Amino acid sequence: MKNTAKLLLAASLLTAAGAASAGEFVTVEIKGRVQGLYDPDNVLGGQVTEGQLVTGEYKYDIHTPDQAVSPYSGGYHMPDATMKLVVGSLVFQSAAEAPFGMVSRAASVAAIGGESPPEFRVMSYTNQPLPNGATVERFEFEFRDSTGQQPATDALPSAAPNLHSFDYHSAFVYGELNGHSYSMRVEIESTYSDGMTSDLVISPGKSTFVSGQRFDVALVLPAGSQIAHATASLDGQPLPMSFPGSCNLAPPNLQNRPTIICPDAHLQLPEAAGQYRIHWEVELIDGTSIGHPVEWTFIE
Known part of the structure; x- marks a missing residue:
């Protein structure tokens, strides 16, 4: 009732x-x-x-x-x-x-x-x-x-x-x-939503890039995380950056925080100038996932 x-x-x-x-x-x-x-x-x-x-x-x-x-x-x-x-x-x-x-x-x-x-x-x-x-x-x-x-x-x-x-x-x-x-x-x-904290750290974070600028992306996870796979998407469409795939695990660090490196990320993104919101999602072996978007602006 x-x-x-x-x-x-x-x-x-x-x-x-x-x-x-x-x-x-x-x-x-x-x-x-x-x-x-x-x-x-x-x-x-x-x-x-x-x-x-x-x-x-x-x-x-x-x-x-x-x-x-x-x-x-x-x-x-x-x-x-x-x-x-x-x-x-x-x-x-x-x-x-x-x-x-x-x-x-x-x-x-x-x-x-x-x-x-x-x-x-x-x-x-x-x-x-x-x-x-x-x-x-x-x-x-x-x-x-x-x-x-x-x-x-x-x-x-x-x-x-x-x-x-x-x-x-x-x-x-x-x-x-x-x-x-x-x-x-x-x-x-x-x-x-903006203002939320996330266990996934994306580097570079919110940034502005100029035409031709090269950069890699690092995904830093909480200590002890066991990664199954990771993906990136733009407006719901997958981008050619994933683990396993074009991205790879970085060597261990002193904080024991697993890190995924996606080299030459600038080559996998739209060529046109504009503001893009990229969503990264990492699924762990236990079935849980950690997601976080990042906003990148490209100028000519």
Whole structure:
């Protein structure tokens, strides 16, 4: 019953007029993989497969006022919020002309005897169609803690969710084309927002390079890490820098911090001048992963 009430609250807020915000936005970047694909009529044209890499982001104003009456749940109508998922060549995103990104949060529900766990959701029901005309009717990110601990309050977070605090973290998309439906669930494996600390150190960090400048990249991991493989991507597309592959392990150092060196990184990046956000991901032998983006600007 209470879970149904939360969804009704979300729907009503999507159609309500939102208050003006102070305009302090946080952008949360995510990486994950397709873990549940339903497309029996090939609406997506075979462009999405199980296990496929997915990148995305959602952005919202942290000063948006809470429109929910209950002290245990927050409802936020966000006309300036944006959401996006990139799967191969397909891009699922909120509509630029009316991006009704909406954030709803239910926290400390156990305090009032609620049977549903606390959760944090970002939802959009006004989205751009796919190139073939298929609709994107439902689009959401959800983080849920079955232990009832997180999120601790109904306030909007000012940074990306810590996945260790949530046992369920996924994105979901649903749509139709000529009466044929499709859906896709993405298991979120990492999140990032500016200001977060990371166990992965990337050198060089945020930098500006001039045309023709040569440089190598070093990925420095926590002491004792056992590396399985490492990859780099730009806008969800893999770059030709990986371990094993073009990158290699550096000799041991006194801090016992495993380090991957990717030589001549400048040769593997776009030649055009501009600002690029490269996402590095290192998977360890125990199955965990450490990801971190770095922003590089190239000038001619």
